Amino acid sequence: MAIAQLSDALIDQIAAGEVVERPASVAKELIENALDAGARRIEIATAAGGKSLLRVTDDGSGIAADELPLAVRRHCTSKLSGGLDAIETLGFRGEALPSIGSVARLTVKSRVAGAAEAFEIAVDGGRSSGPRPAALSRGTVVEVRDLFHAVPARLKFLKSDRAEGAAITEIVRRLAIAFPDVRFELAGPDRTQTVFEAVDGRDSLRRIEAVVGKDFGANAIAIAAEREGVQLDGFAGLPTFHRGNALAQYVYVNGRPVRDRLILSALRGAYADVMARDRHPVAVLFLTIDPALVDVNVHPAKADVRFRDPGLVRGLIVGAIRQAFTAAGLRATTTGAS
Ligand code: ADP
Numbered sequence: 522m523a524i525a526q527l528s529d530a531l532i533d534q535i536a537a538g539e540v541v542e543r544p545a546s547v548a549k550e551l552i553e554n555a556l557d558a559g560a561r562r563i564e565i566a567t568a569a570g571g572k573s574l575l576r577v578t579d580d581g582s583g584i585a586a587d588e589l590p591l592a593v594r595r596h597c598t599s600k601l602s603g604g605l606d607a608i609e610t611l612g613f614r615g616e617a618l619p620s621i622g623s624v625a626r627l628t629v630k631s632r633v634a635g636a637a638e639a640f641e642i643a644v645d646g647g648r649s650s651g652p653r654p655a656a657l658s659r660g661t662v663v664e665v666r667d668l669f670h671a672v673p674a675r676l677k678f679l680k681s682d683r684a685e686g687a688a689i690t691e692i693v694r695r696l697a698i699a700f701p702d703v704r705f706e707l708a709g710p711d712r713t714q715t716v717f718e719a720v721d722g723r724d725s726l727r728r729i730e731a732v733v734g735k736d737f738g739a740n741a742i743a744i745a746a747e748r749e750g751v752q753l754d755g756f757a758g759l760p761t762f763h764r765g766n767a768l769a770q771y772v773y774v775n776g777r778p779v780r781d782r783l784i785l786s787a788l789r790g791a792y793a794d795v796m797a798r799d800r801h802p803v804a805v806l807f808l809t810i811d812p813a814l815v816d817v818n819v820h821p822a823k824a825d826v827r828f829r830d831p832g833l834v835r836g837l838i839v840g841a842i843r844q845a846f847t848a849a850g851l852r853a854t855t856t857g858a859s
């Protein structure tokens with residue numbers, strides 16, 4: 522068979538398979554874009570667990586009319602001017618919007634500060650139309666309808682509306698902890714609402730308690746440690762404050778929520794001698810590290826990271842938490858006691 526170049530639409534659909542797994546991944550990409558645009562208020566509306574509708578409205582910088590076509594074009598990004606070693610934004614791959622536009626009906630409506638009017642671009646099955654004038658006073662509204670209508674095989678793998686909706690809520694909760702001074706409002710179809718009011722950025726515990734539970738602060742120890750320029754901050758739940766699953770473990774690398782195996786396993790290790798094996802600690806950990814010493818470009822969804830020195834990171838986490846427990850008299854200095 523002859524070798525043929527794939528069409529752009531197919532290339533985007535293939536990329537979409539990695540970036541967009543389910544409605545929650547769309548929510549993650551759109552909310553991250555709003556945060557990268559400096560939004561202070563973000564509203565998320567969903568219908569059918571995000572399958573039929575997912576709309577993210579922000580008050581961020583907006584996109585200029587002449588840049589709207591670029592925003593939905595593959596490999597176009599405003600965020601990578603410093604190179605891969607200096608990533609300070611949540612996004613940088615320029616893949617999310619084109620990927621979403623290749624498997625759903627996407628519209629992006631936006632107005633930059635000072636512009637006379639707003640503009641809107643629409644993409645369906647990879648084909649875009651616009652920009653055309655639209656009504657919006659500021660910021661950006663991204664609307665995604667009928668996710669995966671263009672790839673029915675994918676549709677079949679989605680869970681119930683309820684389960685997909687819960688996954689979206691979880692994404693909002695994880696990002697909300699990282700951005701306490703941003704107001705998040707998530708509205709579901711059945712009038713269920715999750716609202717995180719903006720708090721003073723220095724009072725991150727208030728936001729953490731809004732997400733994790735208001736008894737968390739009273740049942741956690743503050744962590745602050747540093748090793749060879751890597752900083753660890755946050756709160757480690759008391760050994761008595763455990764859960765039946767690991768969902769309440771919130772881990773951030775340079776402000777990016779991750780589900781990193783190394784960090785989660787280090788967390789487990791830190792509690793190994795003070796918690797039953799089938800119980801899970803509650804923790805919120807912020808790791809601050811030179812961007813050149815961590816690769817966030819391991820997977821398109823960016824949930825995994827790779828550290829140049831994994832041993833250092835593991836040692837920092839295990840050491841800091843154990844030391845905090847010991848200092849609080851919660852743990853004998855020898856192992857085995859609890
Ligand atoms: P990336 O975030 O990796 O750059 P995306 O496909 O998610 O790629 O977005 C492409 C570009 O569109 C961004 O680089 C940004 O310039 C612009 N953009 C997307 N969403 C927003 C938004 N909510 N507000 C302002 N600009 C946005």
Ligand code: MG
Nearest residue numbers: 550554612617
């Ligand atoms: Mg993005």
